[in-house]
Amino acid sequence: MKLMQQHKLPWSFPLGRWLKDYRKETLVRDCVAGIVVSIVMVPQSMGYALLAGMPAEYGLYCAILPAFLYAFLGSSRSLSVGPAALISIMLAGSVATLNPQTEVEYIHYVVNISLLVGVFLMAMSLLRLGRLTNYISVPVISGFTSAAALTIMVSQLKHMMGVELGTGLDFGHTLLSLVQSIGQINIVTVVIGVSACVALWFFKTPFPRLIQRLKLPSWLEQALSKSGPMVVVLASAVMVAVLHLETSAQVSVVGNIPQGLPALSGISVDIALWKQLAMPSFLIALMCFITSIAVSSSLASKRRERVDSNQELLALGVANLGAAFSGTFALAGSLSRSAVNDATGAETTISSMVCALCIVVTLLFLTAAFYYLPLAVLGAIVIMSVFSMIDVQQFLRCWRLNRADAYSLLATFLAVLIFDIQTGIGVGIVLSVVLLLHRASHPHIAVVGRVGDSAHFRNIERHDVITSQSVVAIRVDESIYFSNVQYIEDFILEQCASHPQANHIVLICSSVSFVDTTAVDELERLIDKLRENEITLHFAEVKGPVMDQLKKTRLLDRLQPGRVFFTTDEAMRTLTAVRDTEQAED
């Protein structure tokens, strides 16, 4: 374990390390996991392709080369990378703003965004920005995710209703368009979609409990309980084919999927386009990283391992470049598939390679099976996949625990729904930073008093303590620097105003680890201001390094006759004694 992962170079090949003690049993486990994941992957990736506004097969393309690349570089043993709902909806939103006229143009934009996402992720890795995500709070991410899930679900209703609608619309416009097109609903499509939802729910919720009773081997139990989407896909395709619903009832189907693998292709340099795409791509890269790292680090902690965030950035970046050069769309780690991968026994990223091979087989031999697959079923799969992303519990927790968190969650949530996904995440990031700035500039400060006869001093608002009219002891619970020194100064001046008899202020610096230039300037000015009001400032419990810093300035000279006391106790005894002598002389 390393304290600061930033201090090492991000390049390493975790797979090489794992293969050193790779055994036959490990391979078996990886193969089983890979095959089971591919059963989930095939329908899900086609659904997410539709969500991104791309033809279904592009979802499968995402699951081949990028998965192989991640397998070589990724530091998470069981993260399943591939199409992801959040990334797909953000892609669709970003491309929509460019108003592409043809499918070729649409794909061109998507590929360029994927390229930039890869470049941004790799740049973040090289700059060791793995900790950048620390600056975005969990409530903001939660608000964003819940709203994005709602947007995704609404965006899939068109497939469930069998109506034509553009991709990449925001929540409000999609709802409006759906309502306006209510007359064109295709009843058969609705029936298929709703049945698919019910079937998916059945496979997800009561079915695993039923098969638990069969006492099957764990991997088989997992495989069966996760095969729901695949079963629904195949069953619905067979039904449509048999009843010729695609012609007799105008049910929209996936149609012809080109057999074979995607060709690798170059991408022409287009600086003007990249400039336009930079901001949305950066946000997609950020979201890709945040969601992937959340999944991989929670899986790693189960194994008592840690994920190296800069290595992850690199691996995700390279995987996205792989997507771009496969001519398909940006991807990320998926929570649902990674959980399946882990539960079915994946030991290393070899399982991801096995999964990718299964996708290759599908593309080579099984594409015909998807011709009759109704889009409504893919829509149902997407809706059911993202349903659990709506997290009301988190909002309630925030509301109870920290009202500011609840408000930032709500603001991000509403920004996504009212404006769009890009604006929403922008609002969230700005909110996080503003919260941080606000907190950094409002340190905790307390007036303290003596506990009984002891040498201990505690906050007068929380404890029953003895204070002095002439000497006010103030404890600052943070380092003093430019953003909080004004607040600290105001607090001290306020205390002077409310203690008219005070002629000594003791600033207890037990929690002050450093001071900066702005703080020293401001404290010098404070000393003068207090002196003009016949109040002397003293310091107590100044730490060694801070004392060394202060000795380099004029502050200690300016402080005279104020002193630096070793302990608060010493300060209070000395200063109250002086006061008593003065009073005796009066």
Place this chain on the structure above:
Amino acid sequence: MKLMQQHKLPWSFPLGRWLKDYRKETLVRDCVAGIVVSIVMVPQSMGYALLAGMPAEYGLYCAILPAFLYAFLGSSRSLSVGPAALISIMLAGSVATLNPQTEVEYIHYVVNISLLVGVFLMAMSLLRLGRLTNYISVPVISGFTSAAALTIMVSQLKHMMGVELGTGLDFGHTLLSLVQSIGQINIVTVVIGVSACVALWFFKTPFPRLIQRLKLPSWLEQALSKSGPMVVVLASAVMVAVLHLETSAQVSVVGNIPQGLPALSGISVDIALWKQLAMPSFLIALMCFITSIAVSSSLASKRRERVDSNQELLALGVANLGAAFSGTFALAGSLSRSAVNDATGAETTISSMVCALCIVVTLLFLTAAFYYLPLAVLGAIVIMSVFSMIDVQQFLRCWRLNRADAYSLLATFLAVLIFDIQTGIGVGIVLSVVLLLHRASHPHIAVVGRVGDSAHFRNIERHDVITSQSVVAIRVDESIYFSNVQYIEDFILEQCASHPQANHIVLICSSVSFVDTTAVDELERLIDKLRENEITLHFAEVKGPVMDQLKKTRLLDRLQPGRVFFTTDEAMRTLTAVRDTEQAED
């Protein structure tokens, strides 16, 4: 005194309060101060007008209506508002980017910027953003100011050399153009300019010491010692007029100044232009506020008063609107003039009104006197005024005290010189925020040990303390929230790695004033991670409000068998005793 100025409405009329006990003697003092300031104001404001690329008389216009408006609303008794060097150079730079073709167009842009500056300042007042400036550190402002002063000085060399050059060029381009036009130097102009500099230096430095010996009344001494620029202006104008240098030696002079006051004029709504000007105007507004508040608060503290920053924002905003509707340029509080105002005895803003009346008199009756005033002299006045803004001392202080401060000062300084003023201040603000974010995410954390036999625990790196192999006590010196929880978690995991025999971690929360949702989530995960490594997490010295927060979460349940101890002493005694028992049982 008020702790939080934000909590009251920003509207008030300080002048009304001061007039309640206004006496004849006060009026006399205000009049003397006003007249003396006007002697400084007239040449300086014409010089700053040139700096802003405006005709000289517009500087005088700045000193009338805006000064009256500030006098009614300002909360500083002796701040002298009017043309300011920093604001003028920023204006010139902003307008230059729009590439105006005629003087009318130039003035049109300047007036619109002034309008927006006023609007931004008022908006900041209404939003109570008086504390916004806390987020910009003193080193950043110092680096900016020094580089801006250099830029200003270089920009005035063209007047000293008598060559034609555009306004609003950045440092590098100005230097380059000056070198290229070295062949066109007007020797007589150079002689006038250099003589003016020497004369100004004489009036500034040895002269006040000489007249001190005369034991004159203080106001007269001040008036004489500050009359240098006016004397130089009048003397040079007389010399040029007598020798006809404006024709015989082609010395550039101010020329015809229209007699009379500026007409008030409306400003047409031009949203497209305002959008273009918004960013530079915002930065000018920010700089106007930062420099003005620095001056007024330092003057107020001499009188044991405080300046209300939101009231100041309002007053400065209204004053800038006044400038816009007078058809002239943006302004701010001036350090040099305010100091004169204060030193000559200004008691209230009535002195500013007296000064404004003197400017009115000048415009009505004395404009002819300035016809022959050489531009080189105005350039010399500007150069000598801003010379003291170059602050090398501050850089050296920062270098000794806090290296990060020194680097941000240098970065801002270089950004202004290499790019331009606008970019420079942008770089400075971003740097300040990045520094803040970095600090907020790197709290001070210490492993502590027992001091001798006492109940006190101190940092093991600083004190000679007794530690336990099985129980590690870690003190976090800040509240725990989203931006620092990851750092804290890493620190704890690192300690676990370096203490392989540890099976208890005690987190001492004496400085933790609150926790947010992200922190609780992460701490819950940390508890699980530690448990998987057979380490139990405990808390000690948790403050009441934090305990209340934690009780609302599942954290305390998850903590089991970990406990919350009242004191660190209790925790260490209990846990090391358990350990001893366990060892005894082994």
